[in-house]
Amino acid sequence: xxxxxxxxxxxxxxxxxxxxxxxxxxxxxxxxxxxxxxxxxxxxxxxxxxxxxxxxxxxxxxxxxxxxxxxxxxxxxxx
Numbered sequence: 001x002x003x004x005x006x007x008x009x010x011x012x013x014x015x016x017x018x019x020x021x022x023x024x025x026x027x028x029x030x031x032x033x034x035x036x037x038x039x040x041x042x043x044x045x046x047x048x049x050x051x052x053x054x055x056x057x058x059x060x061x062x063x064x065x066x067x068x069x070x071x072x073x074x075x076x077x078x079x
Contacts, residue, residue, distance in 0.1 A: 004044075004068045005037055015079065028079065033059075035078055037071055044071050048078045 005012075005026045009019040017028040025038035032051040037044055040063075048060040062074050 004039070004071070008072070012079070017079065033078070035075060037075075042066070044068065046071055046074050 003021050003026055005019065005028065006021070012019050012028050015030070017030045020027045020029070025036050027037075028035045034049045034051070034056065036047040036049070038047070043063070044065040044067075045063040046061070046065065047058060049056040050059050051057075060078065065071050065074065
């Protein structure tokens with residue numbers, strides 16, 4: 001699996017985010033917020049979830065992004 005956000009991991013850490021990845025996607029988490037970037041074929045899906053009352057609640061979803069640059073642009077509002 002290609003890790004597209006990995007090159008931003010140092011910058012994310014400086015901002016207090018913890019970067020991780022697995023076979024399904026890449027994640028950044030800080031406090032009660034978790035951002036997920038999933039590669040779906042040639043496209044990317046982005047999810048933002050907040051941990052509320054012991055469960056994850058979806059705050060934002062954007063599917064079908066064509067480039068990692070579009071992903072970063074969308075995430076700027078949440079990172």
